[in-house]
Amino acid sequence: MSAGFLTPDWAPAFQAVPRSAFLPDLMWPFDMATARSVAVSRANDPDGWLRYADSDAPIVTQWDDGEHSGTDPGQVSTSSASMPSVVFSMLRDLDVRAGHTVLEIGTGTGWNAALLAHRLGAENVVTVEVDESVATTARAILERFGTPVRVVHGDGSQGCPGAAPYDRIIATCGLRSIPFAWVRQSRPRGVIVAPWGTHYSNGDAVARLVVADDRHSASGAFTGPVEFMKLRSQRLPPVVHTEYVPGSVADGDESSTTITEAQFLTRQFSPQRFALSLLVPHCRHLVADKDAGARPVWFYGLTDRSWACVQFRDGAAARVWQSGPRRLWNEAEAACRWWEERGRPGFGRFGLTVDGDGERAWLDAPDNPVPVRQVM
Template sequence: MVNNGAEQIAMRGLLGTLNEALSGAIAPEWERAFWAAPRHAFLPEKVWVGDDLAVCTRSADPSAWLHTAYADGPVVTQINDGADPSNGERWPSSSASAPSIVIRMLTMLSVANGHRVLEIGTGTGWNAGLLSHRLGAGLVTTVEVDPALAAQAAASLKAVGLEPQVVTGDGAAGYAAGAPYDRVIATCSVRQVPRAWVEQTKPGGVILTPWESPWFCYGLLRLTVDGQGLASGWFSPHSAFMLMRNQRTDLRIYRDVVRDEHLPTESITRLSPWAVTGDDWAAQFAIGLQLRNVWRTWHNDPDVDGVASRLWLATTDAASWAAVDWDGRTDDRFTVWEHGPRRLWAAVEVAYQWWRSMGRPGPDRFGMTITPEGEHVAWLDRPEQRVPDLS
């Protein structure tokens, strides 16, 4: 497990960082698990760091690799779904989550002795290792869609003497053979909570999953299952996880959305595009709950006269789009172009104004109910106060 002084020093340093980040000491059972399943034992030889995804290997630079393992940040452990980037484009497809969010989620899960847990998204196996030490490996099942990642995680778990059931398969289907579960935890974000998770959770059981809308990836959703097919609970801030693979949308503005023959309408807005895409995460979260099938992307310095930056919006079915242009000079007047059956920027303005009228609530004032029919109903403060559905 912990083999040398450098590893011990790094682990103690991270524990101190976590105690500060979480505003209190880690619970003793999780600290014991932390030592029994050290994070570095689950990271591969090669990882990618920084915004430019620079390669860091243990053999070439063991000091930098160990520093990466015990920093309180995510570590990219796979790019391009494991394929070689033939055209030079690289994007993260699997990562080890930041230790602080791992411990936060495990605390929120509120496991107790004897609980059976289903984990969706094995990744490196570290989270499954922590759960296995806390509960016993026989009570933990973890599902990973990528066969190579599943095999690597299983080997890492065996190496530290913890062997939960590692299943290769689609996490959206859960794992019916081991159901029912007291707890279901996902380490990937979802835009829709799969029905199988609700069906495989015991009455009174808990589902904890990162949340994402196409507009904004942020927040955790903690649901309690009632045994009648309904699940309901609150959001909390924290976290930005990679989206479950079978819920991805692969859309690009110029490849899939905008066409030369489109004739958009023109208008003017006073709402700054940065007000709904910038540092105000509460605003973005609320807009995403109202517009669950609208995504956006920035295009800086487009090759368009008089345009310094352009915000693109589009529906996930690519049927409607909008562009909001900033001329680089004025900060209270922006040109809007819209095409398709929906006026997307107008919808964003409505969503933003509703959020402001409700007192600018943060994610922890929102909740969601999933009905037996699979409808996802977002609400503010109480289930009776539904969030407008503008999708």
């Protein structure tokens, strides 16, 4: 299930530390065939439970910040066990060596921390979990498994200064801003591996940052696309459509576009979508279901009430409506052209620099920043 991601140095840990040892009796794997989460109980379906535990599928272990009850999926997944292929690709990026100390942000089930402890020793791993119940459960499982990693209940955005500095920091949650505290808590030339993205969508890309010798910045390229549950302190509430469009789209300024649905709505984890997420800042992008040959795509400004809607229709030019200080569809069109004109760059050509002034995405080199529009 981890073919192509499980490197030889991690194979012994994978054999010794099975994901199944860290999963709850009731869990909600994401069924790839139906694209939905399904409840699986070890008591009622032990074979199915084990099959999912050993599969390369993400598994939800908590809904709605622990307020959920029952077997049906909740509203928002808030803790999980990641796909093993993703776990091992990020551990590969982390590049740990004997004697390294590691800070993990987002304990979850504890499996990732146990894998690190198997390589480095439990005394060299600290993991931080924002949810007290999740932290308590993971701590007990890690101790029972024989890997008594230090589990800290707290806000991972603050890191864990008491045990700093760290050779490596890894986040198992999606970031919309990488805390500078992590840079300051790293050793010179330390490595930070974290899923990062913008509020444009739920998609992330794994940033592999190397900390500068003076620890005043960290910089590095993205290694590939992922999607993680977001750091709780950086989660956005759902967009309320009627707060932007109280009436009809016809109230906006109407135009059209020659961009087709196939050109704009590329696959979920495409580099084009990632480029748009960088170039259309402070914006939430939502794709509606297709109905009678028509598909609306919405853009909502996050600093004002600007909005845009492009409606793609089979066999006809797409219509566009926009309202507010920003012309969000115009920004999206320009972002598409920018990506095309630069040779359709993939994830590996993009990178990120983090310092005390914030963070900057770049293309090919840190001195070539992505031209992000300033939004007040």
